[in-house]
Amino acid sequence: MQMKIKLLSFVFLLAGFAAYSQQVPYTNCPNCWLPDSLGNHRVVLEFNGTGKIAKAVINWRRRDNDPQNKRIIVEDGATHQKVVNTKTGTLNREYGEIYFEPVSGKGVYYVYYLPYKNEGRSNYPKGVYLKPENIASADWLKRVLDAGNELPSATVREFQSIDAFNSFYPMEVIATKDETNRLVKTHKADKFLVFPEDRLNSIRMENDLPERWIDRGPQDNFTGEVAKGENFAFQLGIYALQNLDDVKIKFSDLKSAAGQVIKAQNLFCMNTNGVAYDANLLTKTVNVAAGKIQAMWCGIDVPKNAVAATYTGKAILTPKDGPAKEIRLSITVNNIALADGGVNEPWKMTRLKWLNSTMAQQNTVIAPYTPLVVSDHSISLLGRKVELNNDGFPKQIQTFFTPEMTGYSKLPNDLLTEAIHFHFTKMADGKNMTLKNQGIKFTRTEPGTVQWKASSGNDTLQMEVSASMEFDGFIAYTVKVKALQDVDLKDITMHIPFTKDVAKYMMGLGQKGGYRPENFDWKWDVAHKNQDGAWIGNVNAGLQYSLRDEKYVRPLNTNFYLQKPLLLPSSWGNDNKGGIKVSGAGKAVLADNYSGERKLIKGEELYYNFNLLITPFHPVNTDFQWATRFYHAYKPIDTIKEIGASVINIHHATAINPYINYPFIAWKKMKAYDDSAHAEGLKVKIYNTIRELSNHAYETFALRSLGHEIYSPGKGGGFSWLQEHLGDDYIAAWFVPEIKDAAIINSGMNRWHNYYVEGMNWLTQNVGIDGIYLDDVAFDRVTMKRIKRVLTADGHPGIIDLHSANQYNKNDGFNNSANLYMEHFPYLNRLWFGEYFDYEKNSPDFFLTEVSGIPFGLMGEMLQGGGNPWRGMVYGMTNRIPWSDNADPRPIWKVWDDFGMKGSQMIGYWVDANPVKSDNDKVLATVYKKQGRALVSIASWAESDTDIVLNIDWEKLGINPSEATITAPEIKNFQPGKTFGLNEKIHVEKGRGWLLIIK
Incomplete structure (x- = not known):
């Protein structure tokens, strides 16, 4: 060309x-x-x-x-x-x-x-x-x-x-200094100039005029041709000759000569207005410094029933201090009708409308969850129940999951010894101030959301509580504390008094997942640590909580935490005076969340907000674990089917998904592949996260026009294309040398999430994907719920599995992957944790809490070095094909199939009533029980080789010992075939184990 x-x-x-x-x-x-x-x-x-x-x-x-x-x-x-x-x-x-x-x-x-x-x-x-x-x-x-x-x-x-x-042509070929000066001199009476541009010529430069604009000069009109029903986009390029503050754009109706009208509300400017990722209306302030260029991306939602004609109207650009400029719009509607708005041609910017989408925002209940039920002050949900106190805080939280995590118990597991409560301690006498409550009032009761308010106070302090609970067990509290008069406080604390049975494990606040320390003390350090809460719990009952204020912004993660860390909450953090102490003294395990000394001035307000997540979210679906086997490569369908996988995860940098997190360019090839897989009974999922975005996205420069809304600020650099076409002010991310795909880090919670939801819906409905493979997550639970809804719409399976590299390091802010992503767990089908997880040196309680997913109703798999197959099987985990050459899971899959794992009951070593136990507490056993037989997984954490004897409760196992045999099937690279006597010592090598069949 x-x-x-x-x-x-x-x-x-x-x-x-x-x-x-x-x-x-x-x-x-x-x-x-x-x-x-x-x-x-x-x-x-x-x-x-x-x-x-x-x-x-x-x-x-x-x-x-x-x-x-x-x-x-x-x-x-x-x-x-x-x-x-x-x-x-x-x-x-x-x-x-x-x-x-x-x-x-x-x-x-x-x-x-x-x-x-x-x-x-x-x-x-x-x-x-x-x-x-x-x-x-x-x-x-x-x-x-x-x-x-x-x-x-x-x-x-x-x-x-x-x-x-x-290519730099045509929008990055700069005007000379003399040309620019002549233009400015010619228009010295103007405060700014407008250069309308077609959607195919994205305005790219902020500091230089394109030479093209010198040739054409500023314009007061824009003409375009559109189809009926099209999402049409165009640009109004502003060149500021003086500083411009708060530039607004107002549109008139577009009218044809015959009187047909396209209403003004069908026109929009995405730089000034829109809909945020959480469905709230968004108003943006556009300031343009003198000598700078600002692209204003505008759109027209052309009605499907528009009459073919030429429509004219105005776009009026007005800075705060004026004067306004009018741009005449002349839009010709042709006789072509588009059913989909033209989104099949995204290079025409037809998908910019997606930035303001509200798709799947209604908080409808997502399977397997059940509608919330309110009775008096109690709220029931799937496997859990919350009873509220008159001050609005939980009086009791209960779960009804069995220790095996495969079903429900009739008897509740109480999480609290008493209600969650606040203390306001006076400096003068060290006494707690009593606040009289006014009772709670439910303000919204819907199947997916319940909201309530409560008020408490005295002559010195007023506490306003507003909270919402959702069907998955997420509770968000907004706690506003207002001083009615000046007061010196020694402390403001929130106490969460856990029962000791529940508070067995802990994860977060710098603690590796595992047994809870008897006494623990933590202080805020947001500059270095992505830590604002923890999970405390047991396998079948637990609570994650996080401390926030009204200014909370989700930080970056996955190597980039230090570039956008947490904001210290002014309430809880209190200039780093605040912290958390967890102690097991007395009947309860008390999580004391304190904020330290402070003086409140009359009228001053503080927000002691916090979130709760009640775990687990649902029973473990063991049958899904045995039947669903992931394959991670773009290979011929028959090859993958022969290997025995059932779900194909298509990464980026492949022929059908070449560009990272922008799976729209080769979609026709992707659809053909999906159709072929479906014909063979296989499912296909794609890699598509939101943490970073390929530079091949058609909308790159439109998104750049939004400042830092979509892309994070940064020092630039990275691959040459980024430096040559973006200039600076971005964070360079993942790069694929083979196809020159260079990604840019997204800023966090923004309107690209709306585009993401629409895009996943489009891929589900038009390409036939069966779900997504997430490689760490940079969005919150609002977007996750929306994604799950569109992926499962119309009977689609909507399988989501999450991979994470271990986040406990300097660049990630020393957080635990499971703690960081727990808000997403209710919507996942599988975990894959992941790079930098050590399966050799870590303890069983680490495996259980940080890797397996079992305390949250999930199951997982291993990655780093192929994992430890013996230890993994204690939690029902293998690794994936073809990720590790030295740990092929197919021999273990064959044992699963030969034994008939489907329909078995998993009874982990953590269950007191486990019918098979080792006589060595460093060698653990998990039972997969069926009628008349059991598969027993044994793994050693002993410091050396050891011999063990199995203590078997034959009655609980449901097998007659007089007729029983214990056999180790031969498994390649795992164990030799062998038969053991019922009381025979079993030799277990260090770091290894056995799979035994008892029948």
Whole structure:
């Protein structure tokens, strides 16, 4: 494809330069050179002179800064050899002077002007532009100096990019300083200028006008052609000549000559208004500093029943201090009708409307959960119950799950010894201030959400409580404490008094998942630690809580916590005076959440907000674990089916899902693959998270126009494309060298989540995906619920599995993956934890709490080094194919199938009534029980090889010992085949174990 632009070229003389017109094309030349050694851009020169020296003056109009500090490489077009004798004269962003030896005489020569090399880790490269070099011979340099201005010229034939994606044409070819100054001088009476642009020419630069705008000049009209029902987008580019504050856009109705109308409410500007990810209306303030460019992306929802005609109206742009500018809109509606708004052609920006979507926001109950039931002050939900006190806080929390986690118990598990409550301690006498409550009032009772309010107070303090509970066991509390008069307080604390049976394990606040320490003391350190709460519980009853205030913003995670950490809550944190103490003294295990000394001034308000999650969320679905086997690679369907997998996880950087978190470009190939898999009884899920976004997203520059709403601020850098086209102010993320896919970190909770939900719905309905594979999560439970709804709509399976690398490290803020992502667990089908999890050195309680998922109603799998297959089986875990060459799970899968794991009852070692126990407490046994037989998994955490004897309760096992046999089936790379006597000692190697069949 060849594109042309009329450039002003310059012949530079000693005293200055004079302009002349010339047609210089911009072309793309895929595979013509290796970009990693020469860069992505070159100038094609033609030399028709003679001699040893040629001079080229190149009007390259570059958007990058400091061209004089970047290397120039000249190549002989005939031999493709580097020209050694080269020299640069003036080099700036507008033009460059290049001297070179035309070693092959007349012909074509190439000038590469942004050569770079990638340093550092291949998936997180640092694109470094090569510095200038002086390699020309002294003799040749002297010839150049002696020649003066009498040198034959090489003419610019074309500007080339390695491909269209890397091209600067037309929106990144800059205007010169003189051109810009003339434009400003011509319009010195204006406060700003407007340059309307088509949707296909995304405005990309903030600091430079495109040369295209100099040619066209500012405009007061925009014309476009649209289809009926189309989501049409266009741009109004603002160039500020003075500082502009709070720019607003107002649209009139669009009217045809015959009187047909497209209402003004069908037009919008995504830069000023929209709908937030949580369905709240969003109003944004757009300020444009003098000399800056702001793209205002606008849209028209063209009615499906619009009459074909030309409609005219106005877009009125008004800064806070005026004056306004009117842009006449002339939109021609053709006779083409689009049923889907044109979203099948996303390069036309038809999906920008998705940014304001409210799809799946209604909090309908998601299977397997059941509607909330309110009775007096009690709220019942799946497997759990909450009784409220008159002050609005939980008086009691109960779960009804069995220790096996495979069903429900008639007897409740009480989490609390007394109600959750606050203490307000006076400085003067150290006594607790009594607040009289007014009782609770339910303000909303729906199947998915119950809300209530309560008020308590005295003559000094007023406490207003508003809370909501959702069908999955999530409770959000807003607690506003207001001073009615000045008061000195020694402390404000919230006590959560756990029963000791429940408070067996703990995870979070810097504690690795495992047994709860007897006494524990923690202080805030948000600058370094992503810690604001913990999970305390047992396998079948627990509570996660987190401390927040009204300014809470979800931080970044997965290597980027330090770039956007938690905000210290002004209430709980109290200038780092606050903290948490957990102690097991007395009948209760008390979590004392304190905030320390403070003085409240009359009228001052503090928010002691907190969230609760009641665990587990549902029983463990063991049959899903045995039947659902993931395969992680894009391979032929018959190959995967033969291996024995049932679900294919398609990662990015594959033929049908090439670009990270933007699975829309190769969707037709993806659909064909999905259809083939479905025909063979297999399911297909895709990698698609929201933490980072490919630079190949069609909407990249539209999203950049929103400032830091979608993309996080950062120092820039990374792969060359990012530096060359984004400039700066971003965080470079994952990179795939093979396809040059460079991702950018998203900012957190924003409207891209709306797009994400719409996109997943579109893929489910149009491509037939069966779910998603999440590689860590950068969104909250609001988006997760929406995703689960669209994935499971219309009978689709909507399988979600979550992989996480261990988050307990400096870059992730020392959080536990399970603690960090627990709010998502109600909607997951499987865990895969993951890289940097140590399956050899960690204890069984770590496996149980941080890896297995069992205390939350989930099951998991292992990854790092293939995991430990013996220890994994105690929790029903294997690893996945083909992730680890040295730990193929298929031999264990065969044992599952031969034994008939479907329908078995899992009885873990953590269950007191487990019918099979080892006589060594470092060697643990889990039973998978069926009628008349049992599969027993044994794994050792002993420090050396040991011999054990199994203590078997034959009655509980349901097997007659006089007829019983204990057999170890032969399992490749796991165990030899062997038969044991009922009381025979079993030799267990360190870190290993057995799978035994008793029948």
